[in-house]
Amino acid sequence: MRCRKCSKPAVINMRHHKLALCKEHFLEWIVEQTERFIRKYRMFTHDDKVLVAVSGGKDSLGLWDVLWRLGYQADGLYIDLGIDGGFGYSNQSKELTVAFAEERGLKLHIVDVVASYGATIPEMARLTHRGKGKPCSVCGLVKRHEMNRIARDFGYSVLATGHNLDDEAAVLFGNTLTWATGYLVRQGPVLEAVPGLARKVKPFFRFYERETAAYALLRGIKYIYDECPFSVGAKSIYYKKLLNRLEADRPGAKLQFYLGFLRAKEEGLFAQRAEEVVETLHTCPVCGQPTSAPGKCAFCRLVERVEEAKRRRELSNASS
């Protein structure tokens, strides 16, 4: 197979675009397309201070690399979750992220969850009996809160994440199966800021996961290849695999599914529900971030419960 632009041997064939490209033209294409999506969806401009949430994975590091090449003011945020999984998952991903930032002279914020809140993510889940043996919901809650806190405290106008089309299509698929309208209204490549919540954007949302992985490999970005040990059996992976079966028979099905959803939303699908969701936001009296119910937000309640559980454990250890 040959590159459509120069006839050199292709390194990737994107069947949904009927486009095969060589290394040089694929790398160029990813950068150009990212810029096009940023402009088309009015994500941010060169005047904005962008905070990129980086995990050490292919998508977030790839995104940070592209934004850096495009000359945006993009700093990184790494949240050390304290996950080990028998192979030092968090340590390894942190090292890769730090090395990536140093090689390019980029600014990286690091939040250490243990140093800040006294427990790793799996410990928090255990101490508070949340998540039925899996810390994923606690992890999501902590990450969302911390990303928003750093964006607000350091004056970033926008928070960028490396979500790709497969991530977005899998979430959409899951939410559609249950008609979770509250989540459907909040899904999109741009989530506008509301008081206390930073504007969020996903510049890679139209790239297939295969393309973001190819970009990282071809660019020589060293990313964490091993998955989070808690992702085994995750619904999102199951949905991705189902959608890939569909994609195999109908190239472009994933993209069509997601873009069709965005179009329907633009045409007013869920418009009434969107108004209800915005109206019901309250402010947490402790951290000042928005919350769906009056009183402390879920994150502050979690931190309180972790502290209580640790105190109880210390007292019980002292008395035995």
Place this chain on the structure above:
Amino acid sequence: MPAKLILRNKTYEVPHGITIKQALKKLDIPAEEVIPTREGELVTEDTRLKDGDIIRLVDVISGG
């Protein structure tokens, strides 16, 4: 000599002469979920496997 396809820590043997796409189909590995590489270089699925070829498949699915 067969060609080898390696995905994470599993090695699969397939006859040479077929394409990577055909080999993936035979092994029931969705082509959407892997990137084939040969000697560190990315190759497309229409690449015909040669005698003794070693193709490393990079798993692209992540999530949780």
